[in-house]
Amino acid sequence: GAVVSQHPSWVICKSGTSVKIECRSLDFQATTMFWYRQFPKQSLMLMATSNEGSKATYEQGVEKDKFLINHASLTLSTLTVTSAHPEDSSFYICSASREYSYNEQFFGPGTRLTVL
Amino acid sequence: TQLLEQSPQFLSIQEGENLTVYCNSSSVFSSLQWYRQEPGEGPVLLVTVVTGGEVKKLKRLTFQFGDARKDSSLHITAAQPGDTGLYLCAGSLGGDYKLSFGAGTTVTVRA
Numbered sequence: 261g262a263v264v265s266q267h268p269s270w271v272i273c274k275s276g277t278s279v280k281i282e283c284r285s286l287d288f289q290a291t292t293m294f295w296y297r298q299f300p301k302q303s304l305m306l307m308a309t310s311n312e313g314s315k316a317t318y319e320q321g322v323e324k325d326k327f328l329i330n331h332a333s334l335t336l337s338t339l340t341v342t343s344a345h346p347e348d349s350s351f352y353i354c355s356a357s358r359e360y361s362y363n364e365q366f367f368g369p370g371t372r373l374t375v376l
Numbered sequence: 377t378q379l380l381e382q383s384p385q386f387l388s389i390q391e392g393e394n395l396t397v398y399c400n401s402s403s404v405f406s407s408l409q410w411y412r413q414e415p416g417e418g419p420v421l422l423v424t425v426v427t428g429g430e431v432k433k434l435k436r437l438t439f440q441f442g443d444a445r446k447d448s449s450l451h452i453t454a455a456q457p458g459d460t461g462l463y464l465c466a467g468s469l470g471g472d473y474k475l476s477f478g479a480g481t482t483v484t485v486r487a
Contacts, residue, residue: 264418292473303378303464303477304419353418363407363426363468365475367418 263287264356266368281339281371283354289334290356298351310337344375382478397481399465400447408448413462455485
């Protein structure tokens with residue numbers, strides 16, 4: 261149990277376009293989902309926390325209008341990178357936590373975004 | 377500044393040797409997790425420790441949570457090439473469900 265999927269696994273887009281990344285918990289209901297960004301050979305940096313049915317909470321320095329997060333159901337959260345630029349190229353990873361087990365997060369396989 | 381300091385940053389050993397990775401902080405954590413990540417993939421949860429002094433074993437991996445819940449260690453016995461990966465410790469300060477990650481330790485086990 262506790263499987264999280266992400267789609268797409270990789271995407272290449274032109275500068276100025278928007279890209280949507282989906283994160284799904286496949287076999288459990290995720291009350292909270294998290295979005296991270298990871299640069300090569302570095303650790304994970306938390307971007308935002310999202311709870312089903314409410315607005316996401318963004319970490320300091322993360323532009324909420326740039327990285328739109330929607331958590332419409334207990335199994336799906338989406339991250340939209342709007343007007344992407346080359347500096348947005350990165351590995352984006354989501355995670356989900358189960359109700360009553362908030363300290364454990366189960367991670368998706370990640371999405372490699374390359375902006376040309 | 378990283379809330380969790382991991383050491384060493386890199387570790388390269390021969391198959392069959394033992395290794396230990398450390399995770400230290402000045403903060404007290406309600407729980408601490410260890411993850412392993414392979415290139416191009418998401419981290420995979422290895423273990424969660426919640427009680428000070430707790431020791432958990434997962435086959436050849438032994439995890440320890442410090443008595444004061446400020447530090448943890450991961451020990452691998454008789455390492456194998458399949459143990460190669462980025463090991464990350466992450467802690468929760470409690471009340472706040474966010475995880476703070478260490479910088480990671482890249483482990484390479486040579487055959």
